[in-house]
């Protein structure tokens with residue numbers, strides 16, 4: 495049934511598009527106009543997956559649907575939610591992972607992929623003070639994303655603090671608390687649920703006017719909890735909040751966490767990438783004190799989705815949290831230490847990190863730093879252009895997320911949601927809105943290494959057009 499000519503046809507099409515991607519994607523609307531009901535009717539009538547069809551025809555049809563009904567996050571004017579444009583080298587790495595179907599559960603199966611990943615983790619880990627991923631000193635692994643990394647952090651914290659946890663579960667523990675700012679990521683809430691601790695174990699603390707966790711509130715909350723017999727298990731500092739890009743005062747809250755014997759986790763899912771730049775690294779000051787760090791390569795390292803990173807200073811905690819013994823897995827790799835499946839949340843695991851190996855290997859750290867700094871500079875330019883046009887900036891971060899409003903929007907004429915809707919409808923740009931202190935504001939993030947000053951001018955023109963009363 496597989497026809498080599500047709501297969502080649504499909505690959506040729508793929509290659510043509512991949513080589514010309516930046517130009518191709520620029521021509522399209524950033525976001526589709528599809529509604530769920532219409533799209534479903536359309537797709538279900540067009541595809542009969544039960545029947546089978548030639549691969550090149552199928553490829554072209556699937557591609558056509560993706561073109562028409564995806565938000566194109568690799569569009570240079572997608573000013574969105576931390577979804578990057580992807581480096582071509584990373585796409586090659588991902589393709590290799592698929593073709594070879596590397597299995598990283600056990601060293602014997604995934605040897606070269608596991609060690610290449612480790613090299614990438616070691617190289618990137620240095621910037622955040624987690625050197626040693628190649629030795630036994632640091633536990634580091636690629637994860638499906640930040641959600642899994644944050645879950646891993648919580649489970650390591652539990653295993654570290656309560657050696658009995660792996661055996662008896664949450665029921666066998668005293669009441670515990672996890673502290674995170676009101677602007678922290680809600681994957682922390684999911685992690686608490688998945689660990690059997692529940693939402694009430696998570697305390698969301700207020701932020702100051704600069705969108706940073708209020709350290710005094712943290713200290714008071716811990717004191718209150720302790721007086722009531724609730725143990726401070728973990729303090730989460732966010733380095734680059736999803737909404738505002740703000741960075742919690744890591745040295746201060748890390749110090750508080752340590753003072754109370756709590757695990758200090760830094761969620762740097764997006765902001766972690768600032769560490770590759772000598773200039774921007776200081777914004778992450780204090781991250782090296784963390785017990786663990788979440789850093790997504792698929793946020794700001796410009797690789798395809800499906801690559802988080804988890805760094806942990808306590809390999810024994812990871813071993814305790816995830817250890818299992820089986821007779822059906824290959825025997826342990828001896829001097830190399832624990833098998834991946836026995837120290838991480840996943841079992842069968844794709845070679846998620848190969849795309850990072852390829853992107854990093856091509857650019858080097860300096861090349862990466864230039865991309866990151868260029869995007870930070872564009873964020874600065876965007877702030878200036880917005881001020882020029884009478885907008886006021888409401889967030890405070892050296893990273894390229896810009897949240898803004900003006901008097902008309904404050905008075906609801908038009909509503910910020912209406913501005914967003916108009917802009918998305920027109921298709922030239924994509925931005926979002928979110929609430930700050932009870933009022934919605936607009937949000938634009940430089941997510942693509944291919945965004946230019948001209949793209950920013952397009953955004954400003956769209957804002958002028960769409961923010962009219």
Ligand SMILES: *Cc1c(COP(=O)(O)O)cnc(C)c1O
Nearest residue numbers: 639640641679681736763764790
């Ligand atoms: C995106 C994000 C996460 C969740 O990561 P996923 O890769 O989406 O699972 C966690 N924390 C922060 C701060 C994020 O921005």
